[in-house]
Amino acid sequence: MRASVDPVKVDQPEFGKRLRARRMAGGLSQKDIAGGVVAPSYISLLENGERVPTLDVVVHLAAALDTTPGDLLGDESWDSLTPAKQGGHNRIVDRFEARRLVAMGDFARAKKMLEERRSALGKSGDREQYLELGIELSGVLAALAMQAERLELLDELTALPEVRAAVEIQVSLAIDRVATLRELGRLWDARVAGYGTMTVLEQSDIRGGADHVRLLGVLVSILCELGEFDTARPLLTEMLAIADGLGPDAAPGVLGRGHWAAGMAYARMGEFDLARDHLARARATLSYAAMPTSDWLRFCRSTVSILLDAGDLAQAAEWLEVTELTARLTGSVVEQTAAARERARYELASGNPAAAAELFGAVTSGKNALTGLDLVTAQVGYSDALAQLGRYDEAVDLLRRTAVQSERLGSFRHAAEAWRRIDQLRESADRPRS
Secondary structure, three states: OOOOOOOOOOOOOHHHHHHHHHHHHOOOOHHHHHOOOOOHHHHHHHHOOOOOOOHHHHHHHHHHOOOOHHHHHOOHHHHHOOOOEEOOEEHHHHHHHHHHHHHOOOHHHHHHHHHHHHHHHOOOOOHHHHHHHHHHHHHHHHHOOOHHHHHHHHHHHHOOHHHHOOHHHHHHHHHHHHHHHHHOOOHHHHHHHHHHHHHHHHOOOOOOOHHHHHHHHHHHHHHHHOOOHHHHHHHHHHHHHHHHHHHHHHOOOHHHHHHHHHHHHHHHOOOHHHHHHHHHHHHHHOOHHHOOHHHHHHHHHHHHHHHHHOOOHHHHHHHHHHHHHHHHHHOOHHHHHHHHHHHHHHHHHOOOHHHHHHHHHHHOOOOOOOOHHHHHHHHHHHHHHHHHOOOHHHHHHHHHHHHHHHHHHOOHHHHHHHHHHHHHHHHHHHOOOO
């Protein structure tokens, strides 16, 4: 049986032409075959060759058109993919339902469904399905910004014998784990885990592939957060060389994501001309149609952040509007909170500290507050806004809490920066005013 791959490797626009032909022959509308599972507009993108379908979408469309996946894909070998029942559940249906909920932005229900399926299946059931559902759940937890819970799940998954026996899955999940540690602000732990994963990867057959680029990108971001710029630079060069060597045909989007990571890294280093150059290269390769919505939103936020750091408020405003609109369309509170943080940074850079303080206050408190490093950086921005409003005592108190929080996470560079800002604020508060 062929493995289920996401996205399915198909030739566009040929797939779109076949899809349209089968639909027209059946006298069906795009809404008819969407069936409430995907949006009719998504069917239009597929038919126009602007999207590559996932396997679960192909299975759904084939059923709606009374044909087979192989017919739509132009490859009969896919018809050997017969969804077998396992433990009372259909493996493909389970994954399909989870992804349908994710596409609707209903991450909470997706999480509940996947947890229930895994619990019912148990480790003694179909181990392959148990692992697949776990990987799907990991992505949902990331979308919900439930990083601590995701780390616990990844620890469980990476300990499974099936994962240890398959280096591709082992490395992929290990990279997810390194990225999760980074998001939690546990930078030193992430650094150690990242280099450990690199050792495994470099001794395997997948060295020089897409996962190699992804791991180097995560490692570079960690080193930049730690202020280890000299250590990050050669890894950055290596990452871009590997991504460039793969080429756009062998690994679509990998080169674009490499330039995206490079842009973020150079912005951290304060080299904004290089940051903007790599950002432009990333934009030339990446697009909404070719990326999952969550990844597109991350790219938009990164673009806003880099442009703000570079002082380009006009372009930052344009990308911020795209970010906010897309976040609203997803209906995801997590995405809207992340977008609000960038709006707060924009207002602060635009000389509107009152608006910035209100926004920063909203994203740093309550049940939907940011977490990990995102929370730390937002609190620093909040303190800047408070200071500009003359509320020095509040700013100092917030920075003190941020410093302690950073030290607890092991992010000592952020802690040192917070203490330095406290000293600056105290000097400003003591300075006579004219």
